[in-house]
Amino acid sequence: MTVGSQSLIVRLLRHPSGLVGLLLIALAVGMALGAGFFFPAGPWTMAGPPRLWPGQNAAFLLGTDSLGRDLAAGLFHGSRVSLAVGASAAVVSILIGTVVGSLSGYYGGWLDDVLMRLTDAMQTIPSFLSAIAIVGIVGPSLPTIIFAIAIVSWPMIARLVRAEFLRLRTYDFVQSCRIIGMSDMRIIFTQILPNCLAPIIVASSVLVATAIIVEASLSFLGLGDPNAMSWGTILGNGRAALRTAWYMTAIPATALVLTVLALNLVGDALNDVLNPRLKERS
Amino acid sequence: MTPAPAAPLLQVNDLSIRYGKGVPLVEQLNFTVRRGETVGLVGESGCGKSLTALAVMGLLAENLRTSSGSIELEGTNLTALGQNALRGYRGNRMAMIFQEPLTALNPVMTVGAQVVEVLRAHRRMGRAEAERRAIELLEQVRIPDAAERFHDYPHRLSGGMRQRVVIAIAIACNPALLIADEPTTALDVTVQAQILQLLKSLQRDADLGLLLITHDLGVVRQVADRIVVMYAGSVVEEGAVDAVLDNPQHPYTAGLLAARPHGSFSAQGHRLADIRGAVPPPESRPGGCLFEPRCAHAQADCKAARPPRSAAGQDRSVRCYHPVGKPN
């Protein structure tokens, strides 16, 4: 695969789900970047009368919550937190997962046994349960939440990377590198890892999506960072008024679902674009 | 050699196979297989020999299609039949053996069940009767302890044994035509010899028409009566095996024979006569003779147009403007 990142974007844009997904993600990112510009007062300011329905007042297009905070401001600022938590949790779990998976798959033997049992154990404890336990015990703050999400998500990446390493390790080009005297670390990082980037990239889009959902779920349960307004926080706040003012729940939920959908669409498109087996046939 | 009966068992006329609407992968293919005859279809990878076999069986992938010509089995044009009608022929009047015995059998079904299944698909047989017949078939392909192997899963058997099971499935309904696509390529040479001998004896006993697809001229010489040599999607030479291999007329056939390692370099000091370059992919095939870019005997007229099929003796033809070898 000789394709640079630019033509990857181009190919994604040619793919129907890639195009839709990228547009939606661009929208979410645009909201996050423009939050300060459009709503300089921040999401916490009680700007208007409480419980305004969307469209009721032109100044508050999406209405206000029970405390009179602008839902649109919450949505824009919330996208910052949701996307940031999603992306950083994904990055951390990819780092851990890749290191564990590479070592496990490349060296095999007792190291593989130890790391795989550890991975098994991590996947055995119900992941959302341990996320709640970690956040509940350590205390709800964004770094803790990111850490909790990363710690329950890396096993998936570790398994994926390990499987790729097991497959690629048997390839003659890897053996050939050992024969020319290349060091193990150099083989892992310059020879094998670049060849399993494709599945990692595909998985990472799903990982960001899952992380966003987990953060929202935690906030929904009241375990979110009290100082950060995320989509989950708005959802949690709206829960009490579900029967009378369901728009408070529906608006952040829609944003959440669309973002997750977009990430999955991009994941599917990446899979099609990067999958060499599909490419060979065309 | 037995005299040729009137109607051939299998007749392929001007067959072309295309990928979608693209360039043809196989073009204007003509050959016949007669009853009780073994025809060796020979060529290097990418020449279209396996595609031809799949086309005869009606098993081409969905994105491939036969774009022209006909395939006649016992006088019926198979290309005109729908999948439902074809199903009645497959496994019944014609059957196929594949290259990879390791993957050709369903891993989660016992070998016995896989033989029984084909019997019950085409013959009105009760379960018990089909099982009896299946064990007979496993014995016929010389699987030791057939009654016990009947209950084994494929992964328990060696490659050679699995290929025997595949053969048992193929001959279960006494087909008239058996297509074997590189049946021994994945096997060791001593096992290859066993399988070839088995195929030969089955063919002789049942008066089968056998279409043997292979890249190995040695296999063809040992097993086949007639040979069809393919290059880049097209037949370049055909005829009786001994006649063609003793006196090849097409430079490609001659080149293949000469390129095969023979003798000892350290003792005799001879170099192998290789064929320069590589087989062109379908989209960059030349407009003239397909072999022209690699041919040592090419002349100016070879570039102009595809050479026609010309008779080169009884039951023999060659597609070349400047045939090599002794005239027959």
Add this chain to the structure above:
Amino acid sequence: MPRYVLRRLSQAVLVMLLVVIGSFFLVKMAPGDLVDVLAGNSDMTADQMASLRVRYGLDQPVLVQLFIYMSRLVMLDFGYSPLNAAPVLDVIMGRWPVTAILVVSSVVISMTVGTVLGVISARNAGNPIDLSISILMLVLYATPSFVIAICFILFFSVFLGAMPIAGFATVGTQATGFAYAWDVVKHLAMPVAALCTFYVAIYGRIGRASMLEVLKLDYVRTARAKGLPERRVIYVHALRNALLPLVTMAGLQVSALVGGAVLIETIFGLPGMGRTAFDAVFERDTNLLLGVLFISSLSVVVVNFVIDLLYMALDPRVELA
């Protein structure tokens, strides 16, 4: 075969050991201990607290505490839950069945529905049926279970008023037998459905991909070459092999469902394990939290072990592994 079972069993024990150690140290990270929690609920002198610490072994070094904890676990002694004023085991035993019903019915339903949709999708690959199923899958895949749960409540309970909004059964019901069962079914229908949707999508997507993959394999071509009816090729030869990755998926799903149950049980007010864990975290009831983590992990390990046996029955090649 016994050899393989034995190896899996020893792996399972090892995994449980890691779970116990991991969750123990996680809980130890909490500021304050059990005695602080107890003290928080009553007036206790420093002396009383110190003597309580001695009684619970909390004055010992952490490793000794771990050892004591583990030796108690072997006797199925999970300690005392201050939150419920009852032994942890009793609390869990009362709530375990609710989660079990929720999770088991979700696995069965999502696997069945997902697989059927996946196979239909694969058989119609590329045409409108496939496209519409795929779009449905995408939407279900992207919608978190709690959002679905809220939608269900809004539509069925608030708007239509057709379904009970919360609880395991009607409060104070006197119904028995079939009537009681029907009451429970009505109460659990929405929670189970909400818990299922995501996994229906996962099974559907994996099932479709797996089926398409298998249909390309050599033995499917062999089956076609035999002249078998297409239905037999699909359902006998392809499907059984395509199911294998789905069975593996089921193992992972059980663990995730137990986690997901926390949200669903909270939303629907169900007295299950997830809800209990959530309360334990909030009230800092560490014994209860450890107990829930242990029992739910143990259930996951047991289910996975059973699934491995099932896999072995489905795939005769496993004995070689």
Add this chain to the structure above:
Amino acid sequence: MTPVLQTNDLKVHHKTPRGMLRAVDGVSIEVAPGETLGLVGESGCGKSTLARCIVGISRPTEGSLALGGVVQQGRRAERFDRARAVQMVFQDPSGSLNPRLSVGRIIEEPLMVHRIGSRMERRKRVEEIAGQVGLAPYHLARYPHELSGGQRQRVSIARALTLEPGLLVCDEAVSALDVSVQAQVLNLFLDLQQRLGLAYLFISHDLAVVRYIAHRIAVMYLGRIVEVGPAEAVWSRRNHPYTRALVDAIPDEMTRQDQANLLEGDVPSPVNPPSGCAFRTRCPHARARCAEDVPLLRDRGGGLLVACHFAEEIEAGHEAADRAPVALRVVSGGT
């Protein structure tokens, strides 16, 4: 002259769930500078394991291995010297090259790992080697998937040659190629040997290929060498019944032959090999003694070593059969 390769009773055993797998079970071979030793055997005979052990991918369980007279200790520090002594060419031309690297980079890599020369010097050297194996300078910018199978194998050879090893281990290096391309690569191997004085350990399942290219041939069965000697002597004298079966099983494209000496069954499992002579379960000449005594390699004259108790008898019988009129040969099978 010091042999470029010498193994002494080399054993490579692996643990498997079903017992110890004796992939290589006491192999002693020697390759002189500039010589080609052909190693033939069927799948599972241990020839690839032996190759991997010689190039340092796996370690010997027992026995010794010397490259250019230097006994290998199996230390990590040895890997640079080993790399300069022996390199390998693999079977699968699509899996042996990193798909993400350009051909030039693939050939240059050994020089980079060994920190040889400046960038310009390395580039010059790469072009020079590419020329030697018949690749044009424009090929260097290509990626492996843009090349044909034969060209990819040339890239593999070029990469193996950059460190100027004395020995090249070729593991089924031409087996995946079509006959016409196979001949090109075989000719290239011969050219390079003449020009550079390379020695080859040429491993193949194809006895005809090995006979053509090798000076000497070693025949391997279930982890052991059963016959070794000058190529023509092994081919024509066929003292070991297994060698004989291998030769007879090759379908000859020049003449139709009767296959009188078919072996029965498959190669037994190397986890649980037969007692005594491992070949006895398939051997038409097997007798009671074969189950008890392990036959050792014996000198049969003319440099031919054979591990068979009845080699004399078989050679005599073989000559008698060749003299007998063809009509008398029994055609087996054909029921």
